[in-house]
Amino acid sequence: MEKRELAIITLKKDAGEVYSNQIKYFLGSNININLYSFEEDNLNLLHEKLIVLSVRLKYDEISAMCSNDTQIIIPNLTFEKSSVKKISKLDEHKKVFVYNLSKSMALETITIIHKLGINIQNFIPSYPGADNILPDSIVLSPGEEILIDCHNCKIIDLGYRIIDLGCIADIAIHLDLKHLIREDLLNKFIAKVVPTSYITEKLLLSQTRLENKFDFLLASIDEGLVCISEDKIVQFYSHAAREILDVNENGMTGKYIGDYIKSFDFRQLKKESANIQKVVRVKNIDINLDIRYADICGFRGFIIKLAKFYVSEKKQAKLRAQLMNSGNVSKYNFEDIVGCSESIMESKKIAYKMAQSNSSILIIGESGTGKELFAQSIHSASYRSEGPFVAVNCSTFQEGLLQSELFGYDEGAFTGAKKGGKIGLFEMANKGTIFLDEIGEMDLNSQASLLRVIQERQIRRVGSDKVVDLDIRIVAATNRDLKKLVCEGKFRKDLFYRLNVLPLKVSPLRERVDDLFLIFESFKKNLDANFILSDEVVDIFKRYNWDGNIRELSNLAEYFSYTGKDIIEVSDLPEYILESLEQRDPCEEIAKEEKSYDKFKFKRLISDYIFVLSKMNQAYNLKQRIGRKKIYEYALEEQVFLTEQQIRSILLELQEYELVKVLSGRGGSIVTEKGRSFLKEHGK
Known part of the structure; x- marks a missing residue:
């Protein structure tokens, strides 16, 4: 967005800097401010279209330097409350000299003081050449103290005069930046400065409060909202819309919406047919568009609701999971897999590449090595990441029950079936990933049914004659030798090769000692534990076999956290660890x-x-x-x-x-x- 430009012209350079800082306090970096002063004599032809001129007497001179369409604002000036407090303490019956650079400016300062409610009647204007300041007098000066020549006078420097709120509002309106004037900034300003216009102050505060409430409502909505006129020009839009379309604040205001959403032809948009829902692509991201016509309170135009497609899909998946009374979402990604060993880094690298495919994956590893962690990470890194992740432990179901859990059943399919039937885990995983843990424990009948699902991508509920199409990715895991089970006739050969399209091996903990203490520290952090291991215990950890792998290491970290010890010694180790070091492995x-x-x-x-x-x-x-x-x-x-x-x-x-x-x-x-x-x- 192009920055707006403003010229500030003052007699002295310092005054211009004061006004500039005050304007930036409200309008921030959204405006370029150019400073000119008669003191610096840097005035020539002015190109800015908006000028703040602090000296009314110079209006004709400055106007001659500008183009015909330039707007000149002569601000009302005021003082900070600290300066007004100094004046209010003066004796109202004494003469008080008010010194400024000219007679007219001194009289203007006196007028401002009277407007601020100071009742002293004996103000006398003074300026260079007047030579009317009596000895032992009180002299007020708005930043001109060094020019005053008098004998034994009490000089009160009021500081430079401040631009009034009305002028700030004028500048914001002219530059289409009034939305930046927030209520909290107004309150801070009013607490510091005496306003010259009570009505302006109240109107600004009232309008800003309404705008802030409206902004709050818009900010609480996840979807972006864009309001455009009937000629498709953007009137306003929410913060969420700004983030979705990746535009600057107010960058679209007053612009044709088609310049920002180019994949939709807004010229065809008519109020008679404005009930449109469409997926479009903006900056390589799929966006849901929902466009409606509105005729409310004098506004006629279109309201566009925006949402990133993948965010909408993720919400839908979560809602489906809630409807099914389950939290079928993946919680982990590859960053959660702790380790720096060559084997774990290689496994993560291979698994990430596998995640980009839609083929079945077979994860092989001992119990407790983190096979489900890999499965969830694969899901999170795949294009199905916004879909459900359903985990099934095949060893927990008796033969016959596994099929009804996997495929679901219709009402009356068998004795004890729920009224209305039940959706199966495969249907629950539709558009996502199903993780079949301990696949080696699955009975042969269930294996045959699973094979059909993989081949046909369809399931039939128990007791139903209808098939349901599926779009799922299957990730299986086992701690058993499936090839051996195939040779023994306990696992179907055709299923094995269907599952083993992309094999992934997860090494046991004893083969990656480099990861041991990194993982242990992560468990300590999760437990908020501060104990440390003695050198002897560290040595035992390195020599121990870790049959339970990461799960055993996690249990041990939790066990140590309950000991209340700052340093874990050998005597604090569980007996089974010490026994394993004294004799041969019981296995x-x-x-x-x-x-x-x-x-x-x-x-x-x-x-x-x-x-x-x-x-x-x-x-x-x-x-x-x-x-x-x-x-x-x-x-x-x-x-x-x-x-x-x-x-x-x-x-x-x-x-x-x-x-x-x-x-x-x-x-x-x-x-x-x-x-x-x-x-x-x-x-x-």
């Missing part, structure tokens, strides 16, 4: 035991099978049968980390090797003699 010991039973090819740690067999053996001794729910209750009591679904998988494996017998219905399960022998040999 290695278990693995060694498993070697004697290689023929079983167990998928999990042998300790999990020992736990299940021991509980079944206890029931056997009591001549009872036991089901997976009861075993799950024992697991909760003894803090053994097994889900009910995992226990079911273990029972099926044990039955496969004839170590247990799983009965149908609610008959429970019983341990076989072979199982009792196995338990006797390997149980503890």
Whole structure:
């Protein structure tokens, strides 16, 4: 936007600077002010179209230097309240000389003082050459103290006179900047300066209060608003519109709207057909336009509502998530993945490139390495970032229930189905990303259904004959060897290759020790903890295996925060860490035991099978049968980390090797003699 220009002409240079600073106080950097003074003799032909002239007697002289369309404002002047206070303390019966550069200027100063309510009648004008100031007199001077020649006089310098509010308002109106005069600035000015016009002061304050309230309402609306006349000229627009269109404040005012939104032909806009909703592109950003005609309070024109398309879509996604009673949005991006090691930086680099694709991603890594963090970051970096992010843990659903959760169901699809049916997680993730965690735990029937979704990009709710088209991106994760499961017939080969289009490996914490303490410090910061680790503990951290990876590190940081210690010593470490350093890795010991039973090819740690067999053996001794729910209750009591679904998988494996017998219905399960022998040999 072109800056407006203003010329200020005064007798003395210093006075011009005072007036300039006062105008800038209200109008800021939106105006170029050029200073001229008779003292500097720098006056010649003036090009400015608006001039503030402080000396009325010079009007004809200045007018001759200007073009015919130049406007000259002769301001009313006033004093600051501190100066008026000095005058009001004078004895009203004494003679007071008022000194200025000329008789007319001295008389003008006396007139201003009277307007400000000072009742002293014995003001005597004085000026260079008058030689009328008596010894021992009181002399008032508006900034001319150094020129006064008198004997033993009390000189009161009132300072330079100040431009009145009315003049400020005139300048703002002439330059179309009146919107910049804010109520808070007016209040500060009035607190400091005595106004010469009470009516001007009140009108300005009243108008500014209304404008401020209107600005407040506009600022509270996220969408931008632009008001244009019937000839498509911008009348005003909100702060949000300014940011969306990337224009300066008041840069569009008085301009043709088509110069700023060029992708829409505003010439075709008619009031009869002004109910338009359209997506246009402005400066490489998609913008929603909503245009309506308005005829209100004498205004006839168009109201344009603007919103960035991706912002609108994000709001819609959040509303859909609320409607579905879930917070299906991603919370993390790649900046939240802490680490500087070569492996993590490479994984982030590859994952970012994968985010730009729409192909399925398979994230492979041990439990606790942050696979979901990567999944959310991929979603946040993709073009689907404004859509929902739905995370599903496949190991938490029993066989049969997973499909109804993933695909939804119609009313009456099965006993216990909700009235009206239920939307599935795949539908919930439409236009976004679905994250299938622990995909290796999915049963074969669900795998077949998932394969169809990937191939057809359609789902059918349980109990429905209608298909629903989907636009989703699938990100899966596993801590198991899917190739091995494929060879064992426990995971579909065709599904594996459908998911493994873009494989991403996340290294365990023990392989990236460089990241260990960076991540630990981030956990401390989140906990607002101030403890430090002793050198011995730092050394143990470096040597420790971190089987639980980042999740274990997070738990440890929280544990230390509750100790109340400033320095964490070796004695403060949990026992399991110290024990792991004194003997061989317990997992290695278990693995060694498993070697004697290689023929079983167990998928999990042998300790999990020992736990299940021991509980079944206890029931056997009591001549009872036991089901997976009861075993799950024992697991909760003894803090053994097994889900009910995992226990079911273990029972099926044990039955496969004839170590247990799983009965149908609610008959429970019983341990076989072979199982009792196995338990006797390997149980503890």
